[in-house]
Amino acid sequence: MFEVILYIATLLISITVVGGAADNGWLNSAFTRAFGGIGTQVVSLNFLNQYTNFETFIRGCINGQVGISGYAFLLAFGILLVVWANNIINYRQAIV
C-alpha cells in the first residue's frame, strides 16, 4: 500500500518534470521523454526510500502506529495527490 502511494507521488513528479521540459522545447522525442520520465521517477523514488524516512512514516501511518493522526495525514496526502493528478491532466500544472 505504501509503495503505491510513493509510486503515485513520484509518478506525478516525473510527469510534471517531463511536461515542463517538453513545454520548453526539451525532450522532443518519445524516447527522451520516456527516458527522462523513468529516470526522474527512479531517482525521486530512491531519494524518498533511501535518504528519508518517508516510507517508514507512511508505513507506520497505515499500520496505525501514529493513531488517528496518521490516518488523517494519509487522507490529506491522498486528497493532495488526487488534486494534483487532476490539475496536471486538465491544466498541465500541479497547482492552479
Add this chain to the structure above:
Amino acid sequence: MHEGGIGIAKKSNPLNPVQWNVLAIIFILGFMPFAVAFISNAGSSSEEQWLTSMELNDGNIQNFQDTSMWLENGGSNLTSWYQTYNMPQSGAGDDYSKLDCAYITNGVCEGYYNDTGPFSPEQWMSLNGNHQPFPNYNAYYTDDYFDIRSGLFGQSHHAVGSNNAYAGRSGSEIYSWLLSERFTNEIGQGETLDALRYWMTSGASYSCDGFAYSNLTFEGEITFLYGNESLTYTNFEFKTDNKFAYEAFSDVDGAWNAVCAYGFFVEFDFTGFESLEIHSFNGIGDWDNTSIILTLTNFVNTDSPDDFGSTQLPFAGSEGWNLGVQHREINPVEAGFLIKTGTLLLAVITLGVALASTPYWDPFKNFFKGMV
C-alpha cells in the same frame, strides 16, 4: 494595450506553470521529508546515558541452553587465504579439532573440507571438543568488562594448525547473529528503546603500535523478533576503524598501560517514531521475550579496498570475542504526544496545500502577487 495585457496576466497568475510545478516538487521532495524527519525524531533522547542491556551470568550459560546462534560468518566466498591456511587434517583425537566450519549460511554450518557433513551440533561437538564453536554452541558467561557488560563468545572458526591461526581472513559479505532475550532482558519491562549499541572486540589484546589496524565501512540491519512476528530496520551505515584502545594494569610494570584489541561499536539509533513502533511491536516493551537478529554486511577496508583478506575483524578471528550490548531509552508518552501532534499538524498543512492547489482558493497566488 500590450503592456496592459501583460500587467493583467502577471497579476492574475504571478508564476508560470513550470514554476508552479517546481513548487509542487519542492513540497514533496523538500518540505515533506524534512517535516517527517522532524516529527519522527520528536521525543528522541539527546542524552548520552547508555544502560546495560544484557543479563549478568556469573557462571557459564551451558551449551545449547540459549537459542542464540551464528547465522552467517562472512559469506560463502572461500578466499584463497582460507583454502591455503586451513587445510583439512586427518587423524583422531585432537586432530578432529582441525575440522572447521568454513562458512555458515542461515545458521547451518557448511563448507566442510572433509565433505562429510553436515553434522548435528552434538556430533560436531563430540568430534571437535568443547572449544570448537558450532553455530549454536553457546557456552559463555558475561562480565562487566571495560565498564560494559559483555560476554565472551566462541568464534565460528578457530586456530587451525600451528602456523596458520585463522583471523579475519574469510569473506567480507555478511555476518549475522541471532541474539536471544538474554541479550536484552536487562532492559526494563515496558521501557522504550531510543538506541542500541553493540560493542565487539577480539578476545585477545595486542600492542597499540606495530599491528595493522584499518578503517572500515559497512552496513547494518536489525530485526526484532517477538512471538511469530518480525520487525526489521535496514540501511544503517557505519564508518569506523578496528582499533579498540583501552588501559590495562600491568603487574610487571605496576602501571596502567595502553592496550589495544581489534574492535569497534555499532550503534542503531532509532527515530522517535521507530521507537514507538518497536514499543508496540514487542507487547509494549516485553524485553524478556524479544530476540534480535543483528546483521552486518558489505565490509570494505577503505585503506585497501581491493584486498579484504587480511583485514582483522573482532568476530572473524580465532578462539573468542567479546560482545557487549547497551541501550538508551525514551519516554514513550512524551514522544507519542509530539509525534501524533506533529502528524496532525502535517495533515492539516497537507490538506491546506491540496485546497490551495484548486482554483477555488488561491492563497499562493495572493502571496506571490505581493512579491512579483
